[in-house]
Amino acid sequence: MKIGITLIIYTALLLLNLQTTNGQLLLRFEEGKATAYSLNGGDEFETSELDRDKWMTAYPWARHLYCSMDVSVYSDGEDLLLKNGQLHITARRAPVTTKAIPYEKDDFLLTCAHKPTVKNLMDFDFQSGLIYSKQQFTYGYYEMNFKADPGEGFWPAFWLFGEDNQEIDIFEIGGTKTSSYHVDVHCKNGCDNYKRFLGIFRSNWGDYLETNTNWSTGFHTAAIDWTNEGISWFIDGTPIAWWKGQFKDPMSIIANLAVTDKEGTFGGKVNEKTKFPSEMTVEFIRVWQPDPRAVLKFR
Numbered sequence: 001m002k003i004g005i006t007l008i009i010y011t012a013l014l015l016l017n018l019q020t021t022n023g024q025l026l027l028r029f030e031e032g033k034a035t036a037y038s039l040n041g042g043d044e045f046e047t048s049e050l051d052r053d054k055w056m057t058a059y060p061w062a063r064h065l066y067c068s069m070d071v072s073v074y075s076d077g078e079d080l081l082l083k084n085g086q087l088h089i090t091a092r093r094a095p096v097t098t099k100a101i102p103y104e105k106d107d108f109l110l111t112c113a114h115k116p117t118v119k120n121l122m123d124f125d126f127q128s129g130l131i132y133s134k135q136q137f138t139y140g141y142y143e144m145n146f147k148a149d150p151g152e153g154f155w156p157a158f159w160l161f162g163e164d165n166q167e168i169d170i171f172e173i174g175g176t177k178t179s180s181y182h183v184d185v186h187c188k189n190g191c192d193n194y195k196r197f198l199g200i201f202r203s204n205w206g207d208y209l210e211t212n213t214n215w216s217t218g219f220h221t222a223a224i225d226w227t228n229e230g231i232s233w234f235i236d237g238t239p240i241a242w243w244k245g246q247f248k249d250p251m252s253i254i255a256n257l258a259v260t261d262k263e264g265t266f267g268g269k270v271n272e273k274t275k276f277p278s279e280m281t282v283e284f285i286r287v288w289q290p291d292p293r294a295v296l297k298f299r
Contacts, residue, residue, distance in 0.1 A: 024039045025037065025291070026288040035291075036290075037140065037141055037288035037289060037291060038291040039286060039287070039288055040137070040288070040289045041133070041135055041287030041289075042253070042284065042286040042287045043055070043087075043285050044085065044284050045085060045087040045282065045283070045284065048082055049082060050077060050080050050087075050131070054133060055131040055132065055134065056131070056132040056133075056134060057076050057077045057080065057129070057130060057131065057132070058074045058076070058102075058132065059074075060132070061101065062100055062102075063075075063076075063099070063101075063102060064122070064124070066100055066110040066112055066122075067112040067113075067114075067115065069155070069258075069262055069266065069267075070155060070259060070260050070267075071126060071259055071261045072124065072259040073100070073122075073126075074127070074128060074130040074256070075128070075129065077129075078129075079091070079128050080129045085283065086282065086283055087282040088281050088282075089128070089129040089130070089131070089156075089280045089281075089282065090128065090278065091126060091128035091257045091258070091259050091277065091279075092126065092127065092128070092276045092278070093126055093277075094125075094126065096123075096124050096127060098121070098122070099120050099122070100120055100122050101120055105120065106119065106121035107119050108120040110122075126259040128257050128258060128259060129256065130254065130255070130256035130257075131253075131256070132252055132253075133253040135252070136162065136250030136251055136252050137250060137251060137252075137253070138249075138250050138251070138289075139227055139228060139290065140226060140287055140288050140289035141224070141288040142160070142170060142223060142226065142253070143221050143222065143234075143285070143286050144158045144222055144223070144282060144284070144285045144286075145219050145220070145221045145282070146158070146219065146220065146282045146283065147215055147216065147280070147281050148173060148215055148278075148279070148280040148281070149278040149279050149280070150175055150176060150216040151175045151176070151274050151278055152176055152267070152268045152270060152274050153259050153260055153261065153267050153269060153274045154173075154257065154258075154259065154260075154267050154270075154274075154278050155172065155173065155258040155259070155260050155266045156171075156175075156256070156258075157169065157172045157254070157257075157266075158255050158285075159172070159253075159254050160226075160251035160252065160254070161251055161254055162247075162249045162250060162251035162252065163188075163249055164188040165186060165188075166186060166188050166247060166249060166251065167185065167186035167251075168185055168224065168226065168231060168247065168251065169182065169183055169184040169186075169206065170183070170223070171183060172184070173215065173266070174265075174266045174268060175278075176268060178214050178216045178217075179210060179211050179212065179213060179214055179215075180210055180211070181208070181209050181215075181222065181233075181235060182206060182207065182208045182209070182266060183206050183207075184205065184206025185205060185231065185243055185245070185247075187245065187247070191205055191243075191245055209241060213235055213236060219281075219283060220236050221234075221236055221237070222234070222235055223235075226247065228246060228248075229244065229246075230244040231245075231247075253287070255282060255285065257278065257279070
């Protein structure tokens with residue numbers, strides 16, 4: 001048995017990454033028992049091409065979200081490169097005319113409350129890469145080891161998404177905030193512990209968290225522990241946030257690098273000084289889920 005690195009220590013909880021002859025296990029120690037997590041999803045990206053049985057290269061419904069804050073279109077694998085055991089997700093200047101929603105007609109109208117109505121066949125100045133897991137998951141420990149190029153207009157993200165726009169943002173990054181991670185949740189019927197003012201106004205729970213890491217100069221591991229009680233966020237094994245609430249529905253895993261052109265958004269406004277191509281480099285994505293066959297008691 002080969003013992004790997006300690007991943008998490010907080011209060012009475014400890015997670016260890018163990019490599020055994022039977023595969024990898026993640027052990028959670030809490031309140032007198034050890035619960036095993038088995039590796040049930042993700043990718044080590046050690047192949048020469050993206051595993052299309054695991055991943056899609058766009059959202060199931062679109063290659064561009066017109067009502068979102070990004071201005072790039074997601075290509076069909078052109079901006080995804082696997083090399084030396086790493087996935088390189090790229091954003092680049094590449095003027096292209098293509099459909100935002102591939103299965104709709106060219107003149108299908110895209111409507112948005114804060115934008116003018118446009119036709120589905122659109123002109124884009126930028127294209128970028130995205131992976132979207134075909135498999136969906138629930139409770140577990142999700143982690144991604146990555147680094148990302150800095151720059152105005154870049155919006156790297158690692159997140160989970162499910163039906164009814166349920167969303168767990170493991171991180172969203174603004175291209176110039178090289179030590180900040182934005183974490184958030186978006187629930188089916190509104191999240192219970194959103195801030196309230198006079199019992200009327202609500203604001204998002206999530207926010208930017210300042211850390212002592214720099215995601216542009218070296219690899220870091222961003223993770224969440226999703227249980228039936230809530231979600232804990234970690235950077236390099238250090239807890240940085242906690243949300244109490246419940247997500248029960250399965251979600252897909254997404255990692256992407258978007259381009260934005262609006263001041264005040266996550267990435268900010270892309271401009272003539274923004275350096276292209278830009279990359280988010282991923283060494284692995286792992287999904288560990290509780291294994292009911294392996295619960296150990298100790299004294």
